[in-house]
Amino acid sequence: MPPANEHGSPWLLLLLGSFICTFHTGFFFPRRMPLLSPPLDQRWVPTSSWWCLPSGGLTLGVARRARHASGLVGMRRWPWRKMSGQCWRSGFPSMEEDEWAVLAEWLQGKGQRLMLSSARLPALPTHRFFLRIRWPSLVPLKPPIPLDALDRSFKKNLPLPQTPLHGGKLPSKTLCTMIHICVRSRRFSDAQSLLLRLVRRKGASRAEVVDALVSTANDSARPRSPVFDLLIRTYVQARKPREAAEAFQELKARGLAVSIDACNSLLSGSVRMDWIDRAREIYSDMVDMGVSPNIYTLNIMVNVFCKDRRFDGAESFISEMSKRGIFPDLVTYNTLIDAHSRAGHLKEALQLLSSMADKGLKPDVSTYNALMNGFCKNMQHEKTKDLLDEMLGRGLVPNVSTFNILLGGFCKLGDAGEALRIFNRMTGSGLVPDIVSFSSMINLFAKKGDMNRALAYLREMKAIGLVPDNVIYTMVIRGFCRLGSTSEALKIRDEMVENGCLPDVVTYNTILNGMCKERRLLDAYQLFLEMVERGTAPDFCTFTTLINGYCKDGEVEEALRLFDRMLDNNLKPDIVTYNSLIAGCCKEGNMDKVTELWADMLAGEILPNCFTYGILIDYYCSFGQMEEAFKFWDEMVEHGIAPNLVTYNSIVKGHCRAGDTPKAEKVMKKMIRNGVFPDRITYNTLICQFVKEEKMLEAFELINKMEHKGVMPDVITYNMVILGFCQLGKTREANSMFKRMIKKGVQPDKSTYTTLMNGHVSVDNVKEAFCLHDEMIQRGLVPDDKF
Structure with a gap:
């Protein structure tokens, strides 16, 4: 009772x-x-x-x-x-x-x-x-x-x-009894539901779970039970491969084996988590337990070797399995071909394709997709088209993935014509493009600035029932921001919100970057506040974008306030953040703050790069303080950072500002020896210095030299030389240089005409000055008061 x-x-x-x-x-x-x-x-x-x-x-x-x-x-x-x-x-x-134990005990015996x-x-x-x-x-x-x-x-x-x-808490022993009864009744889904309840209990170790199942089994003397197989599969399906491996080890320690299917499930789960070493250990334990591998085991382990880029090991394993009578199938070859293609071993991938015929295996669509993907990643797009033709010649029908691989390759190449042909060929063959197809096309035209076509593909994908995600909307927004149309970008942001797609931090960062480039800092800050209010946490990129925008606009104090807020949010700034702040402080001449930022940067184990040193070198060179500039130059070289073109240009500018033209020329020769070739800024800096020193022959020769090196002079170059000749009263040479620039296709600007007119007036050649004045008006240039 x-x-x-x-x-x-x-x-x-x-x-x-x-x-x-x-x-x-x-x-x-x-x-x-x-x-x-x-x-x-x-x-x-x-x-x-x-x-x-x-x-x-x-x-x-x-x-x-x-x-x-x-x-x-x-x-x-x-x-x-x-x-x-x-x-x-x-x-x-x-x-x-x-x-419950009495009932469970009875269920194990007579009741069961x-x-x-x-x-x-x-x-x-x-x-x-x-x-x-x-x-x-x-x-x-x-x-x-x-x-x-x-x-x-x-x-x-x-x-x-x-x-x-599915509700209530039953004792573990009762649950285990129910599990055994369900398995014996071949009601595996019910048994798995009970197993899930068992394995999800807090504090239940794998050893306790295995012990409970063993103690409630009538047939515990048997070395193998389907309940143990189901336990392993339940852990794997519950995304708990670590617990599955532990349960496997507990079973092994008790001399209880599981089936090859359960072992394969455990191996597959470990591979999905990229636990390569653990997968090898499981396979070794599996063999030690006397479990015979099958073709599925072969394919899983080949995938293990391929993920680890151990292709020799994969071949050895295949040979070993062949001795057991287990031979590679189509899945094996597809795995190897895909791995070799991703690794860039295209020759080996093609050899595997050829060897398939010797084994009596026919490649399928997945085989060719793997090959085409490899050739696209290696920018061999013509070969991908050849593979497509070969695939069609074998009677294989391309699928959406096939065309997506081709689309992705040509879109990355920027070949809009070929991408359009592939897209139209896909739709013409009766295939419906998926979100990957439209993503490639939208990104292609957004990068090219053809926003009308990008929007057309966005509307088309919505018309066939596809829902654009954050990534696609951000592509369109980035396209408008590149064109300087952040207002249109905000309209797309509003559209995505109306469609239930909330902007993420990448979307906001893209718009903020566009606004900062347009100097719309007030709007950018309002968007930043909206972002925070909507629960989107700003990242270090958000703060760095705003800090850079404020520094470029000269609002360094606001940039520093954002920097402090960034630190308060436990976001670690990177070298780009510090470079923006150091550049802004240098523009304001606040070198005390630069020193403080430099110390904080080093304390945070953030090492300065070439741009950091370049900012400081350029600052000191701008004032001709070459001794201070070379301190940072020497420190940069000591740290193994090679100077770049910007740094060399700063040094050339510094020597010119200091009036040391010979040293500036030496620096230019040194940079050429070090494999850094002067650009137009380098030549213009030296030409300007020669003009100041009235060395017009050297300036003229330097123009010829830069043209010989393939660096074409611009309007600034010619204006400096024209100004030099006019200041010396050499209007004939100035006119000659003026005709030369027009012949080279360089259009004169208002400064060019003003310099020439003033030059002719200074030598009392008013008639030529008025001719130039009329020509200037004909070109649509308005003279200023200097003439």
Whole structure:
């Protein structure tokens, strides 16, 4: 007898409840209640399965008529109370752990054998099956309900959210018993549902789970059980490959083996997590346990070797497996070809394609897709078209992935014509482009600044039911920002919000960068505040973009406030952030703050780069302080940082500002020896210095030299030389240089005409000055007051 409580004995309550249910059902419900979710105004419990026992009591409803017995009553009104989860439980006293243990022990023995005996299922009354274990006085309960009826009802009610199988906490031993019964009954989905409950319990180690399953198994003496296979697969499917491996080791330690399918599942799960070394260990343990590998094992392990770029190891493993009678199949070759193609081993990939025919294997679409992807990544786009033709020649039909590979290659190359032909060929063959196809086309035209076509493809993809994501919208926004049209970019941002696609930090950073380039700093800051209000956390790129914008606009104080806020948000600045701040402080001449930033940068283990040194060298060179400039120059060289063109130009400028033209010329020769070739800025700096020193012959020769080196003079170059000749009164040479620049295709500007006119006026050649004045107006240039 169960223990009594203040309400009386549970079995009396059960008898009374069953009688009330029978009476109530017979007179007020001519038909039994449907198995639906409990109505809001009533509380019901599904009595769908004998093993789905509510921990608050053990109850079965009974049907009014015998013809309803086979269906099992669906819902019985009872004083149930809703507990945690979605399980409906009664207010009866709970069974203690030892009571559950008694039931579980019985289920392991006689009860389990009775349940698994199909010959006795239809005739075995439910109450005789388990109720008499704890409440013998309930045996006379009428009418009896066959176990197969219970079984059918269980299957029907299992999807219901309130089915007690999926709610309530049962002791581990009981769960394990249920798992063994479900597996023996070949109800693997139910067993896996119970296993998930078991493995997700907090504090349950893999050793405890395995021990619980072993202790409740009748056949624990057998070295292999499908329950252990299901345990491994459950861990893997629950994205817990580490726990699966631990359970595997526990089984191995107990001398219990699992099937090759479970081992393959464990290997595959480990590979998906890129646990290459662990996969090798599992394979070794698997062989030690006497588990024979199959073709799936071969393919998984070949993938392991390929992920680790150990192609020789893959070949050796294939040879070893061939000795066991397991030979590579199409999947094996596709894995090898894909790995070699991704690694750039295109010759080896093509050799594998040729060797497939020797093995009697025919390549499929995946084979050619892997090859084409490799050739596209190596910029061999013509070869990809040849592979497509070869693929068609074999009678293989390209799929969307095939065309996407080709599209991606030509779009990255910027070949809009070929990309359009491929896209049209794909649609012409009856294939529907996917989001990858449209992404490639939108990105191509957005980069080219052809926003009309980019928007056309965006509308087309929406028209066929594809939903653009953050990445695609950001591509369009970036395209408008590159064109300086942040207003249009904001319209796209509004559209994506209306379509339920919230901007992420990359989207906001793209718009902020565009606004900063347009000097719309107030709008940029408002967007920054909106970003924070909407819950999008700014990253270091957000702050660096704004800091750079404020520094370039001369608002260094605001940039420093943002820098402090960045640090308060625990975001670590990078060298670009410091370079922006140092450049801004140098423009303001705030060298004390530069020194402070330099110290903070080094304290944060952020090393200065060539641009950092270049900023400081350029600052000191601008004032002709060459000694200070060369301190940083020497430090830069000591740290192994090679000067770049900008740094050399700063040194050339510094020597010229200091009036040391010979040193400037030496620096230019040195930079050429070091493989850094002067650009127009380098030549213009020296030409300007020669003009200041009235060395017009040297200036003229330097122009000839820069043209010989392939560096074409610009209007600034010619204006400096024209100014030099005019200041010396050599208007003939100035006119000659003027005609030369027009002949070279360099259009004179207002400064050119003003310099020439003033030069002619200074030598009393007013007529030529007025001719130049008229020519200037004809070119649409407006003279200023200097003439």
